[in-house]
Amino acid sequence: xxxxxxxxxxxxxxxxxxxxxxxxxxxxxxxxxxxxxxxxxxxxxxxxxxxxxxxxxxxxxxxxxxxxxxxxxxxxxxxxxxxxxxxxxxxxxxxxxxxxxxxxxxxxxxxxxxxxxxxxxxxxxxxx
Numbered sequence: 001x002x003x004x005x006x007x008x009x010x011x012x013x014x015x016x017x018x019x020x021x022x023x024x025x026x027x028x029x030x031x032x033x034x035x036x037x038x039x040x041x042x043x044x045x046x047x048x049x050x051x052x053x054x055x056x057x058x059x060x061x062x063x064x065x066x067x068x069x070x071x072x073x074x075x076x077x078x079x080x081x082x083x084x085x086x087x088x089x090x091x092x093x094x095x096x097x098x099x100x101x102x103x104x105x106x107x108x109x110x111x112x113x114x115x116x117x118x119x120x121x122x123x124x125x126x127x128x
Contacts, residue, residue, distance in 0.1 A: 024110040025056050027099050028103075029108065034096060046120065060112045064088075064119060081125040088119060 027031075033053045037044040044050050065088075071078040082088040098118045099107070106114070 014074040016056075026108055027102060027111050027114045028104075030056065030111045031096075031099055056111060060115045061088075063112065064116060076103060078125055080120040080123040082119065082123040088123060090118075090122070 021116075030053065033049050037047060037053065040047055068078065068080065068082060082096045095118070096119075097115060102114065
């Protein structure tokens, strides 16, 4: 029974992972979520929308750090060159400013792509 219980408990998480990749949040959706959260004021802290934005931000950040770490270990060209600890810092306002500066067409791209582009702009690699 315990083994079956564990498998059942893992199934929803696996389903989330499988469906999450197919339905990445776009920049426009992320901005819409930010705007909605701001309209809630202090109640935003309890909002599922805010939790979703944080989760998406953290997911993309972890992907970025993993990609940069792999590229660094491989020794070849890197996408971008964040500080030595490979844990780039960014304020919410910095992110918002960048995302809102994107054209409507660019806001249709996945949030992940926009963040990677911002990291490339913020942390360019210096020629060797």
